[in-house]
Amino acid sequence: MDLFIKLSQFLLSLSLLIILHELGHFIPAKLFKTRVEKFYLFFDVKYSLIKKKIGETEYGIGWLPLGGYVKISGMIDESMDKEQMALPPQPWEFRSKPAYQRLIIMLGGVTVNFILAFIIYIGMAFAYGDTYIANSDFKDGMLIENQAMINAGFKTGDKIISVDGTKIAKFDNDINMKIILGKEVLIERNGTQQTIKMPVDFVDQLSKFEKGTLLDIRTPFVIGAVSDESTNTQLQPKDIVVALNGQPTKYFDEAVTILENNKGKTIPATVLRDQKEEQIQVTINTDGKLGVQRGGLSFASMEKLGYYKVSKQEFGFMESIPVGITKGKDQLVGYGKQLKMIFSPSTGAYKQVGGFKAIFDIFPSTWSWETFWTITALLSIMLGVMNLLPIPALDGGHVMFLLYEIVSGKKPSDKFLENAQMVGFVLLITLLLFANGNDIYKAIIGK
Structure with missing residues (x-):
C-alpha cells in the first residue's frame, strides 16, 4: 500500500x-x-x-x-x-x-x-500558512548528529545565527538547504560567535554517511515503553527523565552522555510523571542503555513544558501573493545554486545527481x-x-x-x-x- x-x-x-x-x-x-x-x-x-x-x-x-x-x-x-x-x-x-x-x-x-x-x-x-519555530527560541542550540556536519566543525548546542551573511530568523524546512548551499555559517557556541567555513565537497561528504537532517531540534528523554527484559521496572511509559545521577537532563542527548559514562551501574534518576517529579533508581546495561523504547512529545506538550513555541502565521489571499512569490524566488535561486555546484567538479555534487528513482523516493x-x-x-x-x-x-x-x-x-x-x-x-x-x-x-x- x-x-x-x-x-x-x-x-x-x-x-x-x-x-x-x-x-x-x-x-x-x-x-x-x-x-x-x-x-x-x-x-x-x-x-x-x-x-x-x-x-x-x-x-x-x-x-x-x-x-x-x-x-x-x-x-x-x-x-x-x-x-x-x-x-x-x-x-x-x-x-x-x-x-x-x-x-x-x-x-x-x-x-x-x-x-x-x-x-x-x-x-x-x-491554505496552510507558515508554521515555524523562531530561531531565537533555541536557547540551548540545535541537535547535530549528522557526521558530515560534525566533520565540518558543528556540535550539538550550536545556535545557527546566519548563513552567508543572511540572518536565520526561522527554523523551518528550508534551513538544511541553506546550509548545504552556504559557504560560511555563523554560529554561537557557549556564548561566543564563530564562523564555520563549509567544505567545498560538503555535498559529497553527506552521501558517505547515514541520510537524515543536518540539524534538528533537541527533545526531552521520554519513555515510550519498557521492554520485558529490562530491570528498570520503576520506569513507566510517558515518564520524562529530567535528571540522571544528579545531573540535569533537559534533552535526550544529555542523557545519552551520562548513560555512556555509567555503563553497568545503578544510579539515581528523576522523572517527571503526571506533572510531578519522582525519585527512582535505574540500572544501566553494559551497552549504556536502560532497556526502554524512546517516546516523543507533541509540539503542544513541549510548549507547555517550556521547550519551544511553535508559531503559525496565516495569510489572507492578497497577503499570500507576495509570500508565495518570495518563496518561489528563493526556491528558484536555490536550485540555480544547486546546478552551479553540480557543474563544479570540486564539490562532488555531480555524484548525487539522481534520475527517476531519486524523484520517486x-x-x-x-x-x-x-x-x-x-x-x-x-x-x-x-x-x-x-x-x-x-x-x-x-x-x-x-x-x-x-x-x-x-x-x-x-x-x-x-x-x-x-x-x-x-x-x-x-x-x-x-x-x-x-x-x-x-x-x-x-x-x-x-x-
Whole structure:
C-alpha cells in the first residue's frame, strides 16, 4: 500500500507537470495558427496506450513515462521528420512563422513551469500558512548528529545565527538547504560567535554517511515503553527523565552522555510523571542503555513544558501573493545554486545527481496534499530550469538558435539544426544514463 501511494503521487505530479509544460507550447502554437500534429503524455515508442484524433491533432498517452511532447509541423525536433522538412515550407508550419513567434512558442513550456510553481506557493501560503519555530527560541542550540556536519566543525548546542551573511530568523524546512548551499555559517557556541567555513565537497561528504537532517531540534528523554527484559521496572511509559545521577537532563542527548559514562551501574534518576517529579533508581546495561523504547512529545506538550513555541502565521489571499512569490524566488535561486555546484567538479555534487528513482523516493509513503504540492512546485522549477539549459534538443537549445537568428538576422540552415539536434539528443541520453546510473549505483551500495 505504501508503494502504491508513493507511485500514485509520483505519477500524478509527473503527469501534471508534463501536460502543463506541453500546453505551454501548444497554446501559443495554436494562437499563431501553427499546426500541432501530436500532443502526448509520455512517449509512444512504437505504440500508444490511448490515442484519439481531434481536428488536426492526435492526443494520446504513451507507454514510456519519461516525459511527453507536442509534435509541431515544420519543426526540427526529436521526431527528426526529414521527409517533411525536405518539402517546401507551408504557411501552417513552425519554420514559416516569424522568429519572435517561434521564440514565444519555445518559451511557452518553461514559462508555464515557473508560473505554476509560483501559483502553488501562493496557494500553499493561503491554505496552510507558515508554521515555524523562531530561531531565537533555541536557547540551548540545535541537535547535530549528522557526521558530515560534525566533520565540518558543528556540535550539538550550536545556535545557527546566519548563513552567508543572511540572518536565520526561522527554523523551518528550508534551513538544511541553506546550509548545504552556504559557504560560511555563523554560529554561537557557549556564548561566543564563530564562523564555520563549509567544505567545498560538503555535498559529497553527506552521501558517505547515514541520510537524515543536518540539524534538528533537541527533545526531552521520554519513555515510550519498557521492554520485558529490562530491570528498570520503576520506569513507566510517558515518564520524562529530567535528571540522571544528579545531573540535569533537559534533552535526550544529555542523557545519552551520562548513560555512556555509567555503563553497568545503578544510579539515581528523576522523572517527571503526571506533572510531578519522582525519585527512582535505574540500572544501566553494559551497552549504556536502560532497556526502554524512546517516546516523543507533541509540539503542544513541549510548549507547555517550556521547550519551544511553535508559531503559525496565516495569510489572507492578497497577503499570500507576495509570500508565495518570495518563496518561489528563493526556491528558484536555490536550485540555480544547486546546478552551479553540480557543474563544479570540486564539490562532488555531480555524484548525487539522481534520475527517476531519486524523484520517486522524495514522495512520502503516506498521502499528504501539502507535501505533494511542495514537491510538485519544486519539480516544476527544476523542469523549467533544466529545459532552459542551452542544449540542442531542449527548449533552451531552440531558444539559443532563435536568439542568434533575431540578433544576426540569419537563420541557421536546416542541416545545421538537424546535426545540432542529434548532438543534443546524444547529450540528453548521456545525462539520463548518468543520472539513472547513479540511482542504480546507490541502490547497489546501499547509499
